[in-house]
Amino acid sequence: MNEVIAALQAAAQAKQMMAVYRDDTGDSWSGIPVLTGPGMAVLARERDFSLDGYIAIAAHQISGLEQYDDNDFIRRVMKGEGLYDACRSPQGVRGCRDWKELAQGILRGFGGWCIAECADGEGELCFYVGRILSLEENHLTLRPVGADGQWTKEPAVIPYEDLLTVSFGGNYLRVYQKYTKEKP
Numbered sequence: 001m002n003e004v005i006a007a008l009q010a011a012a013q014a015k016q017m018m019a020v021y022r023d024d025t026g027d028s029w030s031g032i033p034v035l036t037g038p039g040m041a042v043l044a045r046e047r048d049f050s051l052d053g054y055i056a057i058a059a060h061q062i063s064g065l066e067q068y069d070d071n072d073f074i075r076r077v078m079k080g081e082g083l084y085d086a087c088r089s090p091q092g093v094r095g096c097r098d099w100k101e102l103a104q105g106i107l108r109g110f111g112g113w114c115i116a117e118c119a120d121g122e123g124e125l126c127f128y129v130g131r132i133l134s135l136e137e138n139h140l141t142l143r144p145v146g147a148d149g150q151w152t153k154e155p156a157v158i159p160y161e162d163l164l165t166v167s168f169g170g171n172y173l174r175v176y177q178k179y180t181k182e183k184p
Helices: 003-014 072-080 099-110 171-179
Strands: 018-022 027-036 040-047 050-058 064-067 113-119 125-135 139-144 156-159 163-168
Touching (some): 003 027, 003 064, 018 040, 040 099, 050 171, 099 113, 113 156
Antiparallel strands (some): 018 027, 027 040, 040 050, 050 163, 113 163, 139 156
């Protein structure tokens, strides 16, 4: 088993808040691991001392881990704000052995709404906010919504191997889902 996944699995069992780093972009996320699979982990995301949705991160994208609640102050805040007690696995998501299994859970539990981050063929990062339309053997099809709340004309076909992170269940997506006109 990948060392990163093993460490996140141990943190999940202990309900520890972790900081997860990706050095090549400078990105970092904090959260409590709720699911782990052979090549990815799902965190209940922490932002400003509250839980806000989930993020799945490909193990090969993770360049470092650090226990975030390793001091008395942070543990006291986390406990006082109820984050440890509020942490749950995402509804409808039964596992994350691979991206397809995770996407099936997002369809079941979150109506398919997600933010997919991927790398195109030249290594450039791209983001799609929208709703999963279908899952195929090697890719998913997502209908993106633009910043203006309008559906794009063409769906995005995203190979699973290009996915880096998938966010779902947070307030940002809840607002898009609520105010985007018409179904795709």
